[in-house]
Amino acid sequence: MAIKHYLQFSDLTADEYAWVFERAAAIKKKFKSYEKYHPLADRTLAMIFEKASTRTRVSFEAGMYQLGGSVVHLTTGDSQLGRAEPIEDSAKVISRMVDLVMIRTFGQDKIELFAQHSRVPVINGLTNEFHPCQILADVFTYIEHRGSIQGKTVAWVGDGNNMANTWLQAAELLGFKVHLSTPSGYEVDQAIAGIRSGESYKVFKDPMQACRGADLVTTDVWTSMGYEAENEARKKAFADWCVDTEMMRAAKPDALFMHCLPAHRGEEVEADVIDGPQSVVWDEAENRMHAQKALMEYLLLGRVKT
Numbered sequence: 001m002a003i004k005h006y007l008q009f010s011d012l013t014a015d016e017y018a019w020v021f022e023r024a025a026a027i028k029k030k031f032k033s034y035e036k037y038h039p040l041a042d043r044t045l046a047m048i049f050e051k052a053s054t055r056t057r058v059s060f061e062a063g064m065y066q067l068g069g070s071v072v073h074l075t076t077g078d079s080q081l082g083r084a085e086p087i088e089d090s091a092k093v094i095s096r097m098v099d100l101v102m103i104r105t106f107g108q109d110k111i112e113l114f115a116q117h118s119r120v121p122v123i124n125g126l127t128n129e130f131h132p133c134q135i136l137a138d139v140f141t142y143i144e145h146r147g148s149i150q151g152k153t154v155a156w157v158g159d160g161n162n163m164a165n166t167w168l169q170a171a172e173l174l175g176f177k178v179h180l181s182t183p184s185g186y187e188v189d190q191a192i193a194g195i196r197s198g199e200s201y202k203v204f205k206d207p208m209q210a211c212r213g214a215d216l217v218t219t220d221v222w223t224s225m226g227y228e229a230e231n232e233a234r235k236k237a238f239a240d241w242c243v244d245t246e247m248m249r250a251a252k253p254d255a256l257f258m259h260c261l262p263a264h265r266g267e268e269v270e271a272d273v274i275d276g277p278q279s280v281v282w283d284e285a286e287n288r289m290h291a292q293k294a295l296m297e298y299l300l301l302g303r304v305k306t
């Protein structure tokens with residue numbers, strides 16, 4: 001069987017997503033009822049972090065143990081990765097010893113290169129360009145709360161970053177629309193997002209207009225990891241891109257609010273919104289684990305017979 005990597009959202013088809021979401025729901029149910037499920041017994045996941053993490057680390061590590069497997073945790077600081085060992089060599093060595101690799105790094109080119117030289121599936125745990133595991137959990141969370149996302153509208157308020165790019169890939173693949181509002185100079189680049197056409201998204205200057213009639217409103221930090229030097233300039237540019245109660249009122253009455261977290265209350269989102277009744281951010285964070293367990297099961301075992 002050819003190795004299946006998960007480097008961008010577009011690496012799975014709509015049909016494969018339908019399967020993974022179904023499995024995520026089934027695996028979550030087992031977890032909630034303390035039912036032992038160890039399909040990945042004796043399998044090992046290597047997690048490589050070149051950037052900080054709370055959710056990604058805990059969800060992959062806890063998730064892998066719950067599936068019966070084990071985990072090796074590496075960072076740039078405590079491995080030869082930080083001492084310029086070539087990515088190709090690291091990939092060849094690490095992938096001879098483990099069954100699956102998750103990487104959080106800077107450029108997408110680094111994870112692509114690692115995958116080219118890996119004998120085992122590689123999962124993107126966030127790059128400057130994409131965060132597919134997060135959108136996997138976000139769409140799963142939407143489905144849990146509201147049913148199919150097909151034909152719905154997602155309002156993106158904020159930076160044209162890794163999350164925005166991945167939402168665009170998901171919209172093109174799963175058949176929904178994204179209303180994008182970013183400050184000027186921070187727009188999404190369609191070529192970097194890797195989408196074929198402009199049909200699945202619409203750009204709005206005014207964030208309030210982007211939220212009008214939306215089924216889901218979502219945002220992210222003004223300054224992503226790796227862009228800290230731009231922090232002061234970004235604070236000025238993004239001042240009007242704060243999701244507030246007025247924006248939520250412009251969305252559909254039953255609209256959900258999501259944020260991948262960590263959040264900065266008073267910057268990209270008002271406390272009243274993220275801690276308010278439309279927010280599903282805690283379900284969203286928890287679902288990282290259930291969705292990624294389903295993803296790991298699929299990448300290693302395919303469509304398991306249940």
Ligand code: CP
Nearest residue numbers: 053054055056260261
């Ligand atoms: N949302 C997310 O990826 O969180 P961490 O940076 O804590 O992993």
Ligand code: NVA
Nearest residue numbers: 161220224225260261
């Ligand atoms: N866009 C953010 C997401 C953090 C989970 C970043 O890349 O830092």
